[in-house]
Amino acid sequence: MCREEASELSSLKTQLEELGVPLVAVVKEHVGTEIQDFRPHFAGDIYIDQKKHFYGAKMGAMGLLRFGVLQNFVRAWRSGYQGNMLGEGFILGVHSLSSQGVLLEHREKEFGNKVEVADVLQAAKKITF
Template identity: 65%
Template sequence: VPLYAVVKEDINTEIQDFRPHFTGDIFLDEKQAFYGPIQRKMGVLGFIRLGVWQNFIRAWKSGYQGNMNGEGFILGGVFVIGSGKQGILLEHREKEFGDKVNTESVLEAAKKIVPLKFKSLF
């Protein structure tokens, strides 16, 4: 199953630093068209949420450094999209900063992808 990432900005060596953890294609969406007609953001008040601080501590303990550069308020997500008419098999939209997708759910959704069958012209 091919993996793709869409990022909204490339600051310093951010994408290159991500490479050891992700081998799929990475697309830079500077116009942020992929993020939908209405971007989902969490403002400064998001920092008073307990879940955000728990996510921050979890990331810090696992060695994630992050940075304070660029736009940091747009919430991200993970989609598993099937072939043909299968459509979206998994949709995870961040509810708050650091809201991680369940890896097992991603793997289960990926297993449901049915390969496209091409008819031979010969």
């Protein structure tokens, strides 16, 4: 599901560059070929946050049994996105866009909740340099 979201966020690359805002991804670990497999779906630089400063709560295995999670998996699968089952998969992502404080924060409530692309662009327009 992260590849689906990465692809959607990559659609903003040109608009973000025009605003002087780089498109970057922060991943929590480097397992196998995960970053190389992620690269075709993401147009920006990729950084590894080994200390997991950019990540939120940890969800237990029961979190996978939620109906919304199943819907998110099916949505991503139908869109042609496939992932892997390697590495630590229970930490929910947090997307923050900031240069003068947090301008946008999106915390996944369950696996596969995506940030709204329009919200990212709106927050990027608020950044002052």
